[in-house]
Amino acid sequence: MNNVTTLQVRVKDADGYCRNWDDVLATLTFADEKDAETCGRILADAGYLVMRNYAPGCWITVFSTAEINEFPFECACGERYTKVEYARTCRKCRTYLGRNHHEVIDLRTGEEAA
Numbered sequence: 286m287n288n289v290t291t292l293q294v295r296v297k298d299a300d301g302y303c304r305n306w307d308d309v310l311a312t313l314t315f316a317d318e319k320d321a322e323t324c325g326r327i328l329a330d331a332g333y334l335v336m337r338n339y340a341p342g343c344w345i346t347v348f349s350t351a352e353i354n355e356f357p358f359e360c361a362c363g364e365r366y367t368k369v370e371y372a373r374t375c376r377k378c379r380t381y382l383g384r385n386h387h388e389v390i391d392l393r394t395g396e397e398a399a
């Protein structure tokens with residue numbers, strides 16, 4: 286695992302999606318995971334589409350504060366879910382990491398979910 290986190294920032298279309306994936310507004314690199322998360326959250330709250338690398342070649346969307354409240358449970362591969370039991374049985378974790386992971390983070394508190 287490298288400990289550099291990269292964010293890609295794109296402009297969202299009027300409907301909130303991104304049609305032109307080649308049009309990257311900025312690529313930001315962070316040595317500190319928490320700084321990347323904080324900066325990504327600020328940009329997502331401001332309405333940009335922010336993607337974070339969680340594994341080589343794999344990207345996840347950084348959610349805004351409003352979206353965090355809707356999808357607060359993050360599994361080991363970085364996918365986010367509405368319910369803790371969905372995060373614990375994430376299909377991507379099984380595919381990419383080879384097994385179910387029971388460590389789920391509640392993004393509202395930053396702590397492991399009960």
Ligand SMILES: [Zn+2]
Pocket residue numbers: 360361362363364375376377378379
């Ligand atoms: Zn997962």
